[in-house]
Amino acid sequence: MKDVGVWTISKVVLNHSHPCCPERxxxxxxxxxxxxxxxxxxxxxxxxxxxxxxxxxxxxxxxxxxxxxxxxxxxxxxxxxxxxRNISEEDDAKEFGKYLLRMKEKNKKFFFKLNLESDHYIKHAFWADARSRAAFEYSETWFHLTPPIIQTGSFVGVNHHGQSTLLGCALIKNENIQSFKRLFECWLCCMGRKAPKVILTDQCASIQRAIELYMPTTIHRWCIWHIMKKIPNKLNGYKGHIDIEQEMSHVVWNSYTKDAFHRNWNVFLTKYGLGGNKWLSSN
Known part of the structure; x- marks a missing residue:
């Protein structure tokens, strides 16, 4: 890019990375x-x-x-x-609200909060049925968010049998602190003001800050599955990265105490000269 802020084209590659199919x-x-x-x-x-x-x-x-x-x-x-069914995009939110009301009529312990924007679009929503509310009493909790245009979230617990249990579902429009504040307020209202003892989430700064502010007694940890999924992308620039990834996985999954993990982790970083890697140091 030149000083005037204009990009110049130095090379053009016209070959596609895949065969073109005009007939399709x-x-x-x-x-x-x-x-x-x-x-x-x-x-x-x-x-x-x-x-x-x-x-x-x-x-x-x-x-x-x-x-x-x-x-x-x-x-x-x-x-x-x-x-x-003759449902327009603007009617989707209203139909969803009617569905939640019908569920509430069937079971008084069904809980929901729905906030519409201009009466047409979902700003945020949370709902949990009677079984989910009862299961929360015996479960540890993690929160998972999927990234379509409107975020779909789920509260999932693990009961004393090691089984996953759905505790509640949510729709939120934005991934900011205020959105998570409203979500956690709905959760607390639904669960009798009882915050989870422990909650696992993806590495999201907004979720982390919202938990600190509105559920301060909850122990917050990042989900190990999400962290480990990022390993290939974070380490593929190193020579012998496959061996590094395998040994890192071994350290993570086979260190059964906190002291053992710290000891094995430091040995791992020293062995491969990874002490200066900011991503590994921050996790």
């Missing part, structure tokens, strides 16, 4: 469409209570292969949602 261009979103026959069939199947996946598979079977269709399963589901 119809599978791009702007080219996919459902014929009148397909739409009518979808409507009939929906009235008969046939699942969208089964409907799509019937089209695949008739065509001989999914490659012979001009649409994908998602198009079938979208048509059912937007046309057959």
């Amino acid at each position: 261009v119809e599978m791009l979103k702007q080219h996919r469409e459902l014929s009148m026959f397909v739409r009518r069939t979808i409507e009939i199947h929906e009235k008969a209570g046939i699942r969208p996946s089964k409907t799509y598979q019937s089209f695949v079977a008739a065509a001989g292969s999914h490659r012979e269709l001009g649409f994908i399963e998602k198009d079938v589901r979208n048509y059912i949602t937007r046309e057959v």
